Amino acid sequence: MTVTLMQKSHWGDLAAKWSRIGSPLRPCGEDVEIFRQALGPDNGTHLLLGVTPELAAFAGRTIAIDHNAAMIDAIWPGNHAQRSVVRGNWLNLPFAPDQFDTALCDGGLTQLSCPTQYADLFAQLARVLKPGGRILLRLFLSPEQGETSTEVCSDALAGNIRGFHAFKWRLAMAVAAEAGNINLPVSSVYAAFERLLPDRARLAAASGWAAEDIATIDPYRDSPMHYSYPTLSQFRAMLPHKLKEIAVIHGRYELAERCPIVALECRKE
Ligand SMILES: C[S@@+](CC[C@H](N)C(=O)[O-])C[C@H]1O[C@@H](n2cnc3c(N)ncnc32)[C@H](O)[C@@H]1O
Secondary structure, X not given: OOHHHHHHHHHHHHHHOHHHOOOOOOOOHHHXXXXXXXXOOOOXXXXXXXXXXXXXXXXXXXXXXXXXXXXXHHHOOOOEOOEEEXXXXXXXXXXXXXXXXXXXXXXXXXXXXXXXHHHHHHHHHHHHEEEEEEEEEEOOOEOOOOOOHHHHHXXXXXXXXXXXXXXXXXXXXXXXXXXOOOEEEHHHHHHHHHHHOOOHHHHHHHHOOXXXXXXXXXXXXXXXXXXXXXXXXXXXXXOOOOEXXXXXXXXXXXXXXXXXXXXXXXXXX
């Protein structure tokens, strides 16, 4: 099975549960405002990696690209004169050079393997952006000082984690840190969850999380996908000379410090 087909089945399963997915896996109002301010009054053409509806309504023209039909059907808010979606692969963008003023992505790099596919994406974005074009990426970054999966699960049972999705990301980053690998099989997050927190009723009572939210971890069980969680310093080390960091901004919601929006400028000299 190719990587693309595997991603399709993983995202097809998640698309069915999308209404239960929340911040920080989806952008909240604070994130959207940071994107909006970073874009400024830009009326240019934006390339949206993925079909994140919260990022599909900025001033200007938006062209989204996603390879998963189930996700497009489930969450894309529809085409009109200023907005359209293309089915395709971010790593082989079907666009001419120097076509876009900005590229936006919410959490999408987590699905790419590090460092090879990050480098492939950066090369594609540098090609399709105009000189001086901006890239705004909300990233999911591991803390420089990793925590253990046992610590995360103890925090959950102590009622110290407000949202299940923040827990899920902390657990995933902890499993990656313990494995000493930026790229981790998504199924290993499920395995750690089952091993450390086998009693969902007890977890729900201790944490206050709804059973339906906890069930959003179920598609991870048989997922053939990998997620990547570099630290900010590892991310910076992967940036090519053509992409210059200009800002790293995050909100104040739970786990926001691990979900910053990084603004890059494309240099073509
Ligand atoms: C944008 S990301 C993360 C979800 C995001 N936080 C949100 O709220 O929309 C998810 C999307 O990336 C898409 N995707 C992942 N890798 C891709 C690739 N190489 N090419 C095109 N689409 C890809 C998946 O199909 C999925 O719809």
